[in-house]
Amino acid sequence: MKKKNSAVIFILVSVLSFILGVLIALNYLQPVLKEKGNNTLLSEQKVNQETINSYVEENKSLQEELDSQEVNLPKDTRSELEFKNIEKVAKAFTDGFYTNNSDNIQEKMDSIQEYLTPKAKGKIVPYWVESNDKMTVEQSKISEKYYVNLENVLGEATVTGFLYVSTSYEEDKPFTVRYLVQMDLKKNDNNVWKVNEIRETVTTNDVPERFYE
Structure with a gap:
């Protein structure tokens, strides 16, 4: 009977130790994961901003080219x-x-x-x-x-x-x-x-x- 109780206690201790270990690991990993997530988000934001800047520069270049030209439009326009x-x-x-x-x-x-x-x-x-x-x-x-x-x-x-x-x-x-x-x-x-x-x-x-x- 004592052996059976000891086995149960051992199992419970093992489970509790595992849970405690997981909690400790999560506690340590959370900042790392958060930092990694932030870095990923910042990286995506940087890429998006670079894309936006690229579109802005391209649009500016096209607008300057358009302004430098005389545009002849179709007969029905009144622009x-x-x-x-x-x-x-x-x-x-x-x-x-x-x-x-x-x-x-x-x-x-x-x-x-x-x-x-x-x-x-x-x-x-x-x-x-x-x-x-x-x-x-x-x-x-x-x-x-x-x-x-x-x-x-x-x-x-x-x-x-x-x-x-x-x-x-x-x-x-x-x-x-x-x-x-x-x-x-x-x-x-x-x-x-x-x-x-x-x-x-x-x-x-x-x-x-x-x-x-």
């Missing part, structure tokens, strides 16, 4: 880029059309041909070029404002511009001429805006700011 493209063409055209003189007029007219439709090429010139009065003229664009109208139009736009142009005849003292200009633009087959027709008039008063609203 901010489209308005910028139209205004860019209008400004380039008026640079040559309203900044010139009797000596370089042919060079200036040649320079604006790339901004004209086939219909308009060679036909749009300053009024004084075809005048019978062979006077010397010098003019220079001082300032400009434009309003672009794309409403209910596909592939066509009307640009209204108000320009201050310094003008001098026969080398006299220059004076300022105020031009109100309307330009009809069309897109070609490559979705590039071109000036198709212009109408201009000289105004005696400043155009109010609300004209551009």
Whole structure:
């Protein structure tokens, strides 16, 4: 009977010792496992952050590339880029059309041909070029404002511009001429805006700011 009790006691002691050993092991291993888990989490966070940084840099690079290019968009778009493209063409055209003189007029007219439709090429010139009065003229664009109208139009736009142009005849003292200009633009087959027709008039008063609203 004593042997049986001793065996039971031995088994109980062994079980308790095993449980105690497991508890002690867990107590020592918990910080190690926790540290390992934290290290794994930190490692994953680092990888994720590096991936995010990579995407940010790639997006920044693509955005810089996009900003450096002129984007020609489909005919049915009215985005901010489209308005910028139209205004860019209008400004380039008026640079040559309203900044010139009797000596370089042919060079200036040649320079604006790339901004004209086939219909308009060679036909749009300053009024004084075809005048019978062979006077010397010098003019220079001082300032400009434009309003672009794309409403209910596909592939066509009307640009209204108000320009201050310094003008001098026969080398006299220059004076300022105020031009109100309307330009009809069309897109070609490559979705590039071109000036198709212009109408201009000289105004005696400043155009109010609300004209551009």
